[in-house]
Amino acid sequence: MIKVDQLSKYFTPLKKVVDAISFEVNKGETLVLLGTSGSGKTTTLRMLNRLIEPSSGTITINGQNILQQPADALRRQMGYVLQETGLFPHYTIAENIAIVPGLLQWPKQQTAARTEELLHKLQLPPHEYSEAYPRELSGGQQQRVGLARALAANPPILLMDEPFGALDPITRGMVRKDFMALDELHQKTIVLVTHDVNEAFIMGTQICLMHEGRIAQIGSPATLLFNPANDFVRNFFSEQRLQLELRIMRIHDTWQWLPSAAPGNNAQPLQPGTSYWDALDQLNTGGAFFVQYQGETKSVTSEALFTALNQYKAQKQ
Numbered sequence: 001m002i003k004v005d006q007l008s009k010y011f012t013p014l015k016k017v018v019d020a021i022s023f024e025v026n027k028g029e030t031l032v033l034l035g036t037s038g039s040g041k042t043t044t045l046r047m048l049n050r051l052i053e054p055s056s057g058t059i060t061i062n063g064q065n066i067l068q069q070p071a072d073a074l075r076r077q078m079g080y081v082l083q084e085t086g087l088f089p090h091y092t093i094a095e096n097i098a099i100v101p102g103l104l105q106w107p108k109q110q111t112a113a114r115t116e117e118l119l120h121k122l123q124l125p126p127h128e129y130s131e132a133y134p135r136e137l138s139g140g141q142q143q144r145v146g147l148a149r150a151l152a153a154n155p156p157i158l159l160m161d162e163p164f165g166a167l168d169p170i171t172r173g174m175v176r177k178d179f180m181a182l183d184e185l186h187q188k189t190i191v192l193v194t195h196d197v198n199e200a201f202i203m204g205t206q207i208c209l210m211h212e213g214r215i216a217q218i219g220s221p222a223t224l225l226f227n228p229a230n231d232f233v234r235n236f237f238s239e240q241r242l243q244l245e246l247r248i249m250r251i252h253d254t255w256q257w258l259p260s261a262a263p264g265n266n267a268q269p270l271q272p273g274t275s276y277w278d279a280l281d282q283l284n285t286g287g288a289f290f291v292q293y294q295g296e297t298k299s300v301t302s303e304a305l306f307t308a309l310n311q312y313k314a315q316k317q
């Protein structure tokens with residue numbers, strides 16, 4: 001678990017770039033640092049791996065103060081993914097992925113097996129890509145290698161700074177989806193910097209919204225959206241509000257407001273945990289759908305979903 005307590009950073013005496021922020025991230029969670037440009041997100045992330053030393057405050061990992069351990073030992077428990085992948089151009093893909101296992105003196109066979117496993121999982125068939133050089137890969141493929149390299153030695157912590165930021169929206173979505181499908185992420189503590197609101201809502205278990213070095217609000221995506229702490233938070237999400245609501249709402253969240261109705265003959269099942277976004281996507285194909293949950297069966301239509309969403313929101317206010 002990462003615990004940050006009253007953390008501050010000033011590069012000049014007059015301006016606190018990060019101003020007394022505190023948060024906790026547990027195993028299996030992704031904390032997203034979200035905010036406008038210059039709000040202190042990257043500085044915060046870089047204090048976690050000691051690329052930047054804090055001016056005051058403490059950071060502990062599993063109860064141990066990180067300033068009391070050697071920086072290189074600290075960094076070996078952390079995968080680090082950057083927008084500019086930082087792949088070594090004269091190393092093959094396999095050699096790039098093997099960098100940290102090499103530092104940890106893993107046996108060659110173990111490194112080769114892990115590299116192959118990660119290339120498979122990230123949709124880069126090893127026979128095509130292991131011996132290629134970064135310049136032979138597209139931007140999206142290079143970012144997949146960057147992810148594999150960060151994950152190679154199975155670090156318990158992953159720090160990610162705009163990891164998909166250099167990619168076009170379609171590639172970005174595909175790389176992110178394959179990354180999020182990795183089972184091993186459930187065992188990790190992840191801190192991710194982005195200024196993409198949608199990405200924050202797709203990836204974050206907690207969102208820490210920063211403004212001028214301070215935390216405007218920290219909480220689950222639903223808390224920030226439905227219970228904003230102040231006007232800054234409310235306005236930050238106003239442009240994409242409906243899309244964000246549809247992304248975070250699951251059918252079971254509004255179960256009590258969905259009308260009971262027997263499904264038609266050709267109706268297909270949807271999982272109760274399906275997001276509104278995905279359910280509406282399916283409904284757009286013209287099919288009929290039903291959901292079984294808590295011993296009840298309900299048929300699901302777009303109209304019923306929107307009515308239930310409005311009732312859910314009215315109850316939240």
Ligand SMILES: Nc1ncnc2c1ncn2[C@@H]1O[C@H](COP(=O)(O)OP(=O)(O)OP(=O)(O)O)[C@@H](O)[C@H]1O
Pocket residue numbers: 011017035036037038039040041042043044195
């Ligand atoms: N080494 C440094 N020396 C002086 N000022 C710095 C240094 N690093 C960052 N800053 C300043 O700190 C502020 C916060 O920068 P930071 O990169 O943490 O913001 P950010 O929220 O990640 O922004 P962006 O989304 O644009 O990357 C900025 O005003 C930046 O100019």
